Amino acid sequence: xxxxxxxxxxxxxxxxxxxxxxxxxxxxxxxxxxxxxxxxxxxxxxxxxxxxxxxxxxxxxxxxxxxxxxxxxxxxxxxxxxxxxxxxxxxxxxxxxxxxxxxxxxxxxxxxxxxxxxxxxxxxxxxxxxxxxxxxxxxxxxxxxxxxxxxxxxxxxxxxxxxxxxxxxxxxxxxxxxxxxxxxxxxxxxxxxxxxxxxxxxxxxxxxxxxxxxxxxxxxxxxxxxxxxxxxxxxxxxxxxxxxxxxxxxxxxxxxxxx
Numbered sequence: 001x002x003x004x005x006x007x008x009x010x011x012x013x014x015x016x017x018x019x020x021x022x023x024x025x026x027x028x029x030x031x032x033x034x035x036x037x038x039x040x041x042x043x044x045x046x047x048x049x050x051x052x053x054x055x056x057x058x059x060x061x062x063x064x065x066x067x068x069x070x071x072x073x074x075x076x077x078x079x080x081x082x083x084x085x086x087x088x089x090x091x092x093x094x095x096x097x098x099x100x101x102x103x104x105x106x107x108x109x110x111x112x113x114x115x116x117x118x119x120x121x122x123x124x125x126x127x128x129x130x131x132x133x134x135x136x137x138x139x140x141x142x143x144x145x146x147x148x149x150x151x152x153x154x155x156x157x158x159x160x161x162x163x164x165x166x167x168x169x170x171x172x173x174x175x176x177x178x179x180x181x182x183x184x185x186x187x188x189x190x191x192x193x194x195x196x197x198x199x200x201x202x203x204x205x206x207x208x209x210x211x212x213x214x215x216x217x218x219x220x221x222x223x224x225x226x227x228x229x230x231x232x233x234x235x236x237x238x239x240x241x242x243x244x245x246x247x248x249x250x251x252x253x254x255x256x257x258x259x
Contacts, residue, residue: 006035013050013201015043022058027066028113037091044098050206051197055105062114070248081236095120099210105193106130116146124180125193126171133168140247142238144231152220154178
């Protein structure tokens, strides 16, 4: 029997959801995206769950797309890529709209789609050693969906710097860019996250948390639905471009690309 790609457990009104595709550095293939979305929806339905903690097994939080997934994308039709983009959009909007607070516990690098996954969480703890990066442009791709969420967290200047260069940046820089909430030592992060989650569970109203989260989301991003619809279409269209095919080929062959 194959081991689950995503693990789910609850204790003390906290649902802990753990990415468990360690051999692929927790890359976001369609199966993992489906399992993760299902776990989040399960947490939303369980009345005894008040806070969700999203973490990962292994040395990497999530390294983005894996080789097999990239190979498949090259063969997809526009309609298939549109469906796949909507699949990722559903995961991100599920986190964003979940009526529970979602805390990311980032103990390893969060790159491309993995960085986007952390970005959409409500509260983000990271160890100092973790690197972040929206590296899609280096592959001939676009960070279309995450851009819709990133723009509400930081300035246009910072967003352009990060999305246009695809540079990697440290947890301390992520904190300065207003992308994450706390930088915490490796040996302390699990306890810090648990303490934060328990404080929410013990000292706040679940209904108030849900309504306040919705209020913040609607106030800071009132045009999100329209932006995401355009982003999904852009995502699918770019996958048909020569630059994307060239970028994926260089990545698969481990060749340095000359743009």
